[in-house]
Amino acid sequence: MLDLLKQPWPWYISGAAIAAIMVLLLYFGKSFGFSSNLRTICSMVGTGKKVSFFDFDWRAQKWNLLFLVGSVLGGLIAATLLKNDAPLKLASATVADLKAIGVKFDGQLNPAQLFGAHSLSFKNIVILLSGGLLVGFGSRYAGGCTSGHAISGLSNLQFPSLLAVIGFFAGGLIMTHFLLPLILSI
């Protein structure tokens, strides 16, 4: 069983498991949406006194912060108990494309070149910080992220969520095909 769990999971198992998490949270009387945690954390540290958007009872969102803590632990368990040492099976076309823009495929989940603790150059810090900034700003502006819109919203056939998901993909395509090669070549 453990050996089976250690393998990378096929897409249909993963997709079904994500739907199951959404249903589980609905059964707990909550709705699946991760990015609202970012707003909750902003509120927790007292920004509500200055900015009305953060002036709400963040304690009602404590369950979602616990979900966040769990997800960090889940990552830790996956890296230890359920670790699989085989290299990621990335499409060879992607390996070649990334090589052409100067990113080496090292078989891990994320390129050490960008995310390794030893490669925290000034440039990498700027990339990570600004990437996070875009995700944080964009998800709040759009009223949700991949979990809130692409999973919860689309499952509830919400047209606004479809607009947001189209936006997610348009932005992703612009970054991948036009901006990333430029950013990496600086």
Place this chain on the structure above:
Amino acid sequence: MKGLRFIIAGVIFGIIMTKSEAVSWYRIQEMFRFQSFHMYGIICTAVVLGALAVYLIKKFHVKDSLDNPIVFTDKEKTRANYIIGGLIFGLGWALTGACPGPMFVNIGYGYVSFIIVVIGALAGTFLYGLFRRKLPH
């Protein structure tokens, strides 16, 4: 402890995100280059099964664990914020390879540099709150 079930749900979510490799920057690049079905398969399976579950919950008026009816709130009928906000989100998603959930999962996995991504995301959320009234929605 009443909150334990949410921690457990989060643990399962973190494991799913890692074992499905949805937390991988490489997989997100592969998706935006249309070079594999993997990520599309995950999202499509989740949405199709999710939609079926939501349909059944509504049809049979399923109650939650506290015996309250499960209610779904409709998203606001604005347009601009979904498209512009979505676009901005997408730029960051492809750059860092992470949406808000996977950022935290990656930290747990041992990629401590994702703490910087999270700091950026918190700053971005704060900036949105600060300028919200000046933005088109």
